[in-house]
Amino acid sequence: MVVLLAVSSVGALSLGTPYVPPYRLVAAVLEGETTLAGIVVSELRVPRLLLALVAGACLGAAGLVLQEALRNPLAVPEMLGVSSGAALGVAAPLVLAFSLPAAVQPLLAIGGAALGGGLTLLVAGIGRSPSAVLLTGAAVAAALQAALLVLMVMADQLDLQLIYRYLLGSLSARTWDDVSGMWPWLLVAVPALVLCAPVLSVLRLGDEDAQALGVRAQRARLAALAIAVVLIAPVTAVCGPVAWVGFLAPHLSRWFNPAAGAVRWLPWSAAWGAVVVAVADVPARLALAPVETPAGAWTALLGVPAGVALMRSSGRRRTARHGQAASAGTREQLSGLRKTAPAGADDVPPTGAASHAHRTEPGHGSPTLPPAGAAGTEDVR
Numbered sequence: 336m337v338v339l340l341a342v343s344s345v346g347a348l349s350l351g352t353p354y355v356p357p358y359r360l361v362a363a364v365l366e367g368e369t370t371l372a373g374i375v376v377s378e379l380r381v382p383r384l385l386l387a388l389v390a391g392a393c394l395g396a397a398g399l400v401l402q403e404a405l406r407n408p409l410a411v412p413e414m415l416g417v418s419s420g421a422a423l424g425v426a427a428p429l430v431l432a433f434s435l436p437a438a439v440q441p442l443l444a445i446g447g448a449a450l451g452g453g454l455t456l457l458v459a460g461i462g463r464s465p466s467a468v469l470l471t472g473a474a475v476a477a478a479l480q481a482a483l484l485v486l487m488v489m490a491d492q493l494d495l496q497l498i499y500r501y502l503l504g505s506l507s508a509r510t511w512d513d514v515s516g517m518w519p520w521l522l523v524a525v526p527a528l529v530l531c532a533p534v535l536s537v538l539r540l541g542d543e544d545a546q547a548l549g550v551r552a553q554r555a556r557l558a559a560l561a562i563a564v565v566l567i568a569p570v571t572a573v574c575g576p577v578a579w580v581g582f583l584a585p586h587l588s589r590w591f592n593p594a595a596g597a598v599r600w601l602p603w604s605a606a607w608g609a610v611v612v613a614v615a616d617v618p619a620r621l622a623l624a625p626v627e628t629p630a631g632a633w634t635a636l637l638g639v640p641a642g643v644a645l646m647r648s649s650g651r652r653r654t655a656r657h658g659q660a661a662s663a664g665t666r667e668q669l670s671g672l673r674k675t676a677p678a679g680a681d682d683v684p685p686t687g688a689a690s691h692a693h694r695t696e697p698g699h700g701s702p703t704l705p706p707a708g709a710a711g712t713e714d715v716r
Contacts, residue, residue, distance in 0.1 A: 395608020
């Protein structure tokens with residue numbers, strides 16, 4: 336992870352037009368606005384890299400929170416209506432020509448994300464199983480995406496291009512103002528994540544066991560959804576829904592540390608989310624230069640097959656561990672039976688023909704047959 340982060344960071348700051356050698360990066364940042372390289376690096380590439388790291392960390396942590404709260408590895412923001420609702424909240428004022436200040440966009444995204452997630456829980460029923468919530472969330476996400484398509488039909492050509500790039504998740508033309516606008520939301524979300532992590536470990540046991548341990552599963556699930564909304568909404572307001580980062584990052588954290596729990600997976604999931612977005616933004620900016628492709632297209636293109644492969648690998652690992660544990664338990668049980676068996680337990684009395692021959696062989700103290708007429712008087716033991 337450190338190697339990927341270092342390589343992607345150097346590539347994000349060095350590659351492009353103009354090209355800045357890695358050994359000149361520090362000098363370019365210190366030069367600031369005095370040279371072209373200093374302007375490009377300090378005012379465009381550095382805030383874009385920081386935004387990619389922060390956005391990826393938020394999406395990775397939100398994905399783990401949703402998966403652990405719903406006990407389903409497919410519970411991602413894209414499947415619960417959260418990302419679609421946030422995108423709808425930002426795109427609707429743009430198409431309907433409402434002039435709103437930029438500071439209000441995160442609030443619109445939070446309102447849309449809360450609408451999508453709340454509608455999912457309302458339709459599925461808060462008390463139902465997590466599988467019902469996931470299936471209902473997919474339907475709600477499809478309905479919200481249909482509303483977005485209606486808005487795209489109503490938009491003119493310029494707004495349509497902006498909405499199209501926004502809906503795919505893009506980091507293009509982002510500045511320090513976009514980065515600074517996310518810190519207030521992080522100050523709220525990070526303490527909530529610290530408090531939420533132990534509860535996620537309890538929710539993995541199931542609703543009945545969680546209630547037996549004093550955790551109200553329904554309220555804890557609602558709180559987890561609220562934390563996920565606070566993490567996803569500001570990212571969606573600035574970058575759009577960067578797809579499937581919340582699916583891949585938690586599986587990477589579990590694959591590298593399968594024996595850990597939600598408390599240890601959470602920071603690793605955030606770190607892997609940051610790495611995934613930072614790595615995906617490099618080909619998004621350079622693959623078809625001078626035309627930039629959305630970073631969300633690359634995260635979806637690479638994240639879905641990689642996540643499925645990690646899920647299958649984790650399943651094989653669990654199956655192998657269960658098989659080894661069962662074999663070890665069987666061996667221990669047989670060993671215990673041998674140790675507790677009596678000394679004469681291995682002396683098995685003869686049966687079948689051998690037993691009959693033993694009874695009828697003369698001269699060995701075998702019992703004689705009863706006399707005629709005494710049949711039925713022998714005690715049967």
